[in-house]
Amino acid sequence: MKFNTFGRAAAVTAIAALALTGCAANEGGATGGDDSENASDLTGTLVGSGASSQQSAQEAWTAAFQDANPDVSVEYDPAGSGAGRDTFLAGGSAFAGSDRAFNDEEVAAGGFGACTTDGIVEIPAYVSPIAVIFNLDGITSLNLDASTIASIFTGDITTWNDEAIASQNPDADLPDTAITAVHRQDDSGTTENFTEYLYAAAPDVWTEEPDGVWPLDGGEAASQTSGVLDAVTGGTGTIGYADASRAGDLGTVSVKVGDEYVPYSAEAAAAIIDASPVVEGRGEGDLALDIDRTTEEAGVYPVVLVSYLIGCEEYEDPASAELVKSYFSYIVSDEGQQVAADAAGSAPISSDLFDKATAAIELIK
Known part of the structure; x- marks a missing residue:
């Protein structure tokens, strides 16, 4: 524009x-x-x-x-x-x-x-865009589909070298580090948008309806965007979600859309x-x-x-x-x-x- x-x-x-x-x-x-x-x-x-x-x-x-x-x-x-x-x-x-x-x-x-x-x-x-952010030594980007992201945040995938992650990132040297998933503690529109994506794009894994309040037990809770960023930055093997403008130097996920993995960008959003x-x-x-969170149109970032x-x-x-x-x-x-x-x-x-x-x-x- x-x-x-x-x-x-x-x-x-x-x-x-x-x-x-x-x-x-x-x-x-x-x-x-x-x-x-x-x-x-x-x-x-x-x-x-x-x-x-x-x-x-x-x-x-x-x-x-x-x-x-x-x-x-x-x-x-x-x-x-x-x-x-x-x-x-x-x-x-x-x-x-x-x-x-x-x-x-x-x-x-x-x-x-x-x-x-x-x-x-x-x-x-x-x-x-909402960036899926993580802190993993030596790795700055990962490719993940919706089901894998959802499985991480439900706690079904617990280590970084899980086959679901490794199969989408064959060139990454993934450690067996435990995953700590960080979510918002407060009522958050970012959470509602993120869970809306999971509910639409990975319905077999994420069965909770979209909500501004995190619906699951487990993981680590943090208040507001700054709290999530602090928790992900201060941990090892942590993953979270935040407005992409605040992602800074953290690792970020390219999300699978159709047959390609799309990194976040203002244009794609x-x-x-x-x-x-x-x-x-x-x-x-x-x-x-x-x-429309389930689009398969090329170049579109749905999160x-x-x-x-x-x-x-x-x-x-x-x-x-x-x-x-x-x-x-x-x-x-x-x-x-x-x-x-x-x-x-x-x-x-x-x-x-x-x-x-x-x-x-x-x-x-």
């Missing part, structure tokens, strides 16, 4: 003050001074909470947005997707970041705290999004996706995390509505998506998804 600061940003000028200030800032203009016709008049504090997977992107978005809107403070707590949804439901934040959309039952129940109606917007604004339909029966601004921005269609506080509308508009713009790609390695949304996201944001009032 081609990025153009003046492309999509121009399309959201009417709903985002940042569309002007961002372009001016690139030209050395938008300093917030009263003499600039492009100076932002946004003021106030915008509070959000949710997915720790979005942390790097949110830090970059916040810095850029506040630079262009110097009288605005954006506070994002990366407490986890479940905590973010709960905080939004309780009215403790103006928006949530979540690695899954609200499900049908939650949407039907309504009661979103800061909203005057039960109408919400859910925008898949952060798309990233993005390829699955445009092929996935919007969940039926939702409101006009609700862009929850039904992701993908789609993280949402969630807000109200109608806010009790008009000032909150204005801030959320402007912030969301910046995030989905070319500039916002490029900032996230640079900071977190995420996959920029497509032009088609941008058009849908812009229409959803226009509903906010």
Whole structure:
């Protein structure tokens, strides 16, 4: 996808003050001074909470947005997707970041705290592969199919030189080291996306329905993305799963899709999004996706995390509505998506998804 600061940003000028200030800032203009016709008049504090997977992107978005809107403070707590949804439901934040959309039952129940109606917007604004990460001396990459990954996390495969692993990696010098599988302890959208992949792609092995709470006993539990990374990094023979932007120097798995093994990449993750339909029966601004985890299309990486921005269609506080509308508009713009790609390695949304996201944001009032 081609990025153009003046492309999509121009399309959201009417709903985002940042569309002007961002372009001016690139030209050395938008300093917030009263003499600039492009100076932002946004003021106030915008509070959000949710997915720790979005942390790097949110830090970059916040810095850029506040630079262009110097009288605005954006506070994002990366407490986890479940905590973010709960905080939004309780009215403790103006928006949530979540690695899954609200499900049908939650949407039907309504009661979103800061909203005057039960109408919400859910925008898949952060798309990233989930890396299967491991720490094994001398080995930086492995090929694994879905059944093998599932068997490792169920505890059915217990050593690294197991035949199921060795047969897919004939050139690797695999030790008889015991495997320690690390999972999230907290309610996590990353876990829900990961278990959704296992449930769809390895149904004979992984029989637990997808859930944000890890469904099995055994293994090692760690809180939030940082906790999983620390546990995998600090151990030997450890394996876990995390947003790929945080994989660092850990070993990573190429996942079997069709007849090939596909390493994670932003491009491979993005390829699955445009092929996935919007969940039926939702409101006009609700862009929850039904992701096809069993695709055999070449070059597609199916262990993908789609993280949402969630807000109200109608806010009790008009000032909150204005801030959320402007912030969301910046995030989905070319500039916002490029900032996230640079900071977190995420996959920029497509032009088609941008058009849908812009229409959803226009509903906010």
